[in-house]
Amino acid sequence: MHYYFDESGNWEEIENEKNVLVIAGVLVKDRQILENLNNDIEKFKKDKNLNELHMTDIKDFSIKDGLYQILDKYIQEQQMKVLGYVLKPK
Numbered sequence: 699m700h701y702y703f704d705e706s707g708n709w710e711e712i713e714n715e716k717n718v719l720v721i722a723g724v725l726v727k728d729r730q731i732l733e734n735l736n737n738d739i740e741k742f743k744k745d746k747n748l749n750e751l752h753m754t755d756i757k758d759f760s761i762k763d764g765l766y767q768i769l770d771k772y773i774q775e776q777q778m779k780v781l782g783y784v785l786k787p788k
Contacts, residue, residue: 706754715787722782731777738768 706720726732743751746761756762772778 712787717787719785719787720782721785722780725779725781726772726777728777731772735768735772735778738771739765742768 704722709715709719712719726735739751742764743749746764748761751765753762753765769778769780773780
């Protein structure tokens with residue numbers, strides 16, 4: 699089992715944050731699936747001429763959508779599970 703955990707938003711001054719805060723985790727059960735996912739993402743980065751992926755820095759929606767399509771493929775094929783939690787600071 700392999701997992702990745704990430705968060706977004708300003709957690710230091712949560713009472714002043716205007717955007718939603720997101721916590722998300724991804725679970726991949728098998729190393730081969732993880733390698734396939736990594737290969738798909740690396741190919742995507744190369745095709746789009748990106749050094750790294752940081753969603754808040756990507757302004758082009760077509761790039762974000764392309765990445766979402768890759769992730770969705772793994773979710774739909776039940777090779778990956780995602781759990782996300784959204785917090786509204788207020």
